[in-house]
Amino acid sequence: MHLLLCTLLLAALPPETGTLIIEVQGIEEARGFIWIGLYDSEAHYMVKEKAIVKGYDVTHTGTMRLEVDDLPAGRWAIAIFHDINGNGELDTNYLGIPNEPYAFSRKPPSRWRMPRYDEVAILFRPPLQRLTVTLERWSL
Secondary structure, eight states, X not given: OHHHHHHHHHHHSOOOEEEEEEEEXXXXXXXXXXXXXXXXXXXXXXXXXGSEEEEEEXXXXXXXXXXXXXXXXXXXXXXXXXXXXOSSSOXXXXXXXXXXXXXXXXXXXXXXXXXXXXXXXXXXXXXXXXEEEEOBOOOO
């Protein structure tokens, strides 16, 4: 009986949350926004309406330290881009190749296709975790 009661109480607790600190390196221009999309599953990956989306003003070049608070524990794929012209979109060329700097929570194995969720996902463990990414421009 006590085991059942403990199990029910634990199931009723809210999920453990924490802060993810993302250090974004390689900022070349002090304008626009850094946009971060956090995806909690393969089914939600790269679906903007299913993501946690955060935007940050870019005020200097080099490195920015960004915080995502109240992030639930679990597996997350994170996509980041520097929206230099401030239009709220990752600009691409006619082939769909990004014209603006971007990064993922893990370096994708290929630049010739969109990385899969499992290739870039990380395990977030509260209360605090740090992640360092470097913005890149697509080139041959």
